[in-house]
Amino acid sequence: MKQNTEKQEVGKRVPFNVPDGYFFDLKNNIQSHTENLSSREGFGGIFTSKTIVLTFVCTVIAVISFNYILNPNSNIENDFINEANEEVILFEIENINEEIFLEFLPQDEYVFSDDIQYLIENNTDYNMIIE
């Protein structure tokens, strides 16, 4: 009877083994992993290097995007606009109606003779003015 019981125990034995002291090492390894996890928990855990880098990158992207939204025109575009404005002004000056041009001249700089002044005031055809 006793032999049969022993045979049954052997039959149910798991035929694997482990290195010497394995379970002591296993416990230490598990504890060191979980102690690292513990120290990372709580408020201090927020400030890991990963979160700092991520926060910094997001901040930089946000600042650049915000700046772009507020100042949509670039320097290049400003130059283009200025150049276009100058061209318009030049065109206007070249094609300006003489009548309008004279109106805007400072009065002191251009003094007409009395005769010409008379003709101007009375809307006379300017071709009649002999230069």
Add this chain to the structure above:
Amino acid sequence: MNKYTDKELLILFKDYKKRNYAFNCIVNLYQERIYWHIRKILISHEDSNDVTQNTFIKVFENFTKFKGESKIYTWIYKIATNESLSFLKRKKRYFFESIDNVSSNLINNLESDQYFDGDEAEKKFQKAILTLPLKQRIAFNMRYFDKMKYEQISNILGTSVGALKANYHHAKIKIEIFLKEN
């Protein structure tokens, strides 16, 4: 000897200052049993070592969520089983390879494992067990080697008691056939 009940361990663990102490108690109590359960699934000592550590790390991370509906041991056993299954899934050589195929390939590990100290009969017996479908093998190991009750196995594997009894019966027949043919 376990000084604390499951409920007491949970209360200790929830106290931030006593958490490590509570967890050390759990590791001391269950690490060997959990290791051997995993070892019977994965065969290799190195793989079993990795999965055991991962299991206890998961226990640590999730213990505050443990509701106490089952025993702590059953809960840890479940995590260990899932971790072992996940490990075997990751070992698939290609997408459509079945996990049973991966499991049966562990026979090769058995041949070369330096930490196998059985005789030829025991080696043959282990090979026979490895030919079983994976879940059937796990259930067989839990019943045959760990002497667990069908109700416990049912909680861990999520299979009904009736199905487990049928599975165990079929597993014994397959093993007998394998041993006779080899």
